[in-house]
Each structure stands twice: as structure tokens, then as C-alpha cells.
Amino acid sequence: MLLAIDIGNTNIVFGCVDESGSVILFERISTNHNATSAEYAALIKNILEMNGFDPKDINDSIMSSVVPSVTNTVKEAVKKLFHTDVMIAGPGVKTGLNILIDNPAQLGSDQAVDAVAAINEYPVPLIIIDMGTATTVSVVNKNNGYIGGLIMTGMGVAADALIARTAQLPKINFEAPAKIIGTNTIDCLKSGMLYSNACALDGIIDRIEEELGEKCTVVATGGLSELVIPLCRREIHIDGSLLIKGLSIIYNKNKKQQ
Numbered sequence: 001m002l003l004a005i006d007i008g009n010t011n012i013v014f015g016c017v018d019e020s021g022s023v024i025l026f027e028r029i030s031t032n033h034n035a036t037s038a039e040y041a042a043l044i045k046n047i048l049e050m051n052g053f054d055p056k057d058i059n060d061s062i063m064s065s066v067v068p069s070v071t072n073t074v075k076e077a078v079k080k081l082f083h084t085d086v087m088i089a090g091p092g093v094k095t096g097l098n099i100l101i102d103n104p105a106q107l108g109s110d111q112a113v114d115a116v117a118a119i120n121e122y123p124v125p126l127i128i129i130d131m132g133t134a135t136t137v138s139v140v141n142k143n144n145g146y147i148g149g150l151i152m153t154g155m156g157v158a159a160d161a162l163i164a165r166t167a168q169l170p171k172i173n174f175e176a177p178a179k180i181i182g183t184n185t186i187d188c189l190k191s192g193m194l195y196s197n198a199c200a201l202d203g204i205i206d207r208i209e210e211e212l213g214e215k216c217t218v219v220a221t222g223g224l225s226e227l228v229i230p231l232c233r234r235e236i237h238i239d240g241s242l243l244i245k246g247l248s249i250i251y252n253k254n255k256k257q258q
Contacts, residue, residue: 001057003044003082004247006110007031007065007074009133010156011223014047015244016058023241023248025051028223033069040077058082062251064089064109064243089113089250096253098145107146110243111138114221115146117246122217122237127208129201129229129236131222133157137201139208139216150204155197155224159189174227197224198231205234 001024002017009031016025027047032039048055061078063086065071075086087093089109095116099107110130115138118128126140128149133156138149153161155174163169172189180195182188201220209216220229221242229236239245 001053001059002248002251003058003061003078004244004251005061005063005074005078005086006113006243006247007063007067007070008110009067010154011132012070012074013243014044015241015247016048016053017244017248021245021248021252023244025053026241026244027051031067031070033067035073037073037076037080040074041081044077044081055081058084060084060087060251060255062087062089062247064113064247066108066110087251087254089247093250093254095250098143100145100147108136111136111149112146113246113250114138114242115140115246116249117239117242118219119144120249121239121242121245122219125212125214125216127205127216127218128242129218129220129222129225130242131155131197131220131224131228135197135222135224137204137208139212141212142214152200155193155228159193162189174224176227176231194228194231197228198233201228201236202232202234205236 004015006013011028012031014027015023018024045055078086097116114128114130118126124140125142128138130136133154135152135154139147141147163171177187177191180191182191218236219239220236221239225238229238
């Protein structure tokens with residue numbers, strides 16, 4: 001069984017993939033910049049066991065990360081727990097993705113992994129939305145080339161900034177409001193945050209398709225996608241395990257070569 005890990009600024013996603021390529025475990029924890037390798041090892045062990053898996057079932061692992069300060073810590077945790085090296089999805093690892101941006105080295109590993117999975121699962125051209133600390137929008141053309149995208153302020157970051165700079169606005173939990181017109185401060189904040197992101201994504205999709213001159217398949221992933229995407233008017237596929245699928249594909253490409 002393959003353990004796939006994606007380290008983001010806010011969350012770390014863990015997934016297990018069986019020999020058929022099916023994602024059989026998916027869990028998300030908060031990224032802790034101060035945790036030790038032993039603490040992360042204990043967390044991973046607990047996640048496996050509470051889902052009914054034996055750590056001995058893990059025979060290999062792959063990881064992508066956009067947080068260099070946490071990468072080595074989690075890598076050491078995996079080594080301690082499973083006594084195996086970790087394949088890192090980054091420079092030197094073949095993805096099969098044709099990256100056509102100005103400087104391919106600048107492309108975030110999570111965006112590359114998302115694109116690899118999306119090309120494998122959905123018709124091109126593609127718009128891939130990943131809603132995390134930042135909301136990234138990636139575009140793959142009809143020839144499977146990664147041609148660029150957008151980076152937006154994530155919904156959580158925007159909410160924290162607004163609340164920090166206002167005297168009377170309270171911190172809120174993200175949940176879909178009953179209606180768009182709020183009748184109290186809490187509902188007004190929830191409605192403003194969720195619908196502004198939903199409308200932004202609808203508009204961005206329209207403009208990308210206009211620039212490309214053709215309709216696109218749109219796929220969304222990330223922790224906040226399940227809240228925002230149902231409020232969008234465009235047809236958007238929600239695929240929460242896109243990163244895990246992409247890591248599994250990259251692992252198989254490179255393992256065969258080895």
C-alpha cells in the first residue's frame with residue numbers, strides 16, 4: 001500500500017492508495033510548523049490505526065510540499081515509522097506534465113500534481129481550482145499542456161485579514177448561509193465570504209474560456225471547495241482526493257523507471 005502525503009501551508013493531507021490505484025484512505029490535519037518528526041510519526045500511526053489499517057501495510061511513500069520547513073520533518077517521521085525512503089514530487093521526478101509557463105521551476109508542486117491527476121481523469125482542456133490557504137487556478141490546454149493560471153487570496157486568509165483590521169467583526173465558522181441576504185452580522189460575513197468566492201470563480205472560468213476560445217472541464221479540490229463550489233453557477237466537479245491520485249500516478253511513473 002502506498003502512502004501519499006501533501007504538505008500545504010494550512011493542512012497536511014494523507015492518503016493511502018491500494019495496488020489497483022484506488023484511494024482507500026483520505027485524512028486532513030493542520031500543518032504544525034513546530035511539531036517534531038516523532039510527533040508527526042505518532043499522528044500518522046494514529047490516522048492509519050483509527051481507519052483500520054496496520055502501519056505494516058505501508059510499503060512505500062511519496063510526498064509533495066509547498067512548506068520547506070516542514071518537508072524534512074515529515075520525511076523523517078515516515079522513515080522512522082515505515083523504515084522506507086520517501087519519493088519527493090519535485091525537481092528530478094518525472095511527472096509527464098508538459099509545463100509551458102515562463103519558468104517551469106516556479107510551478108508549485110501541488111499545482112503540478114493536481115494537473116497530472118486531472119489530465120488522467122477528466123477531458124481537456126481543463127481548469128483546475130485548488131482552494132487552500134491560497135486559491136490557485138490552473139489551466140491545461142487541449143494538447144495536455146500546462147499553460148498557466150491565477151493565484152488568489154484564500155478565503156480563510158481573507159476572513160482573518162478582515163477580522164484583524166476591524167474592531168467589531170467577529171471570527172466566523174465557514175458554513176453555507178441559508179440565503180445570500182444576511183440579516184445579522186454573522187450571516188452577512190458568511191454570505192459575503194462564500195458568495196464572493198463563488199462569483200469570482202464563475203467569472204474567472206468565463207474569462208478563461210473566452211481567452212481560450214473553447215469550453216473547459218472544471219475540477220475543484222482543496223479543503224474549502226466543498227463549501228464554495230455548490231454556490232457556483234458553473235458546472236464544476238469536486239474531487240477532494242485529486243492530489244492523492246496525482247501523487248500515486250507520479251509514484252508509478254518513477255517507480256517503473258527505477
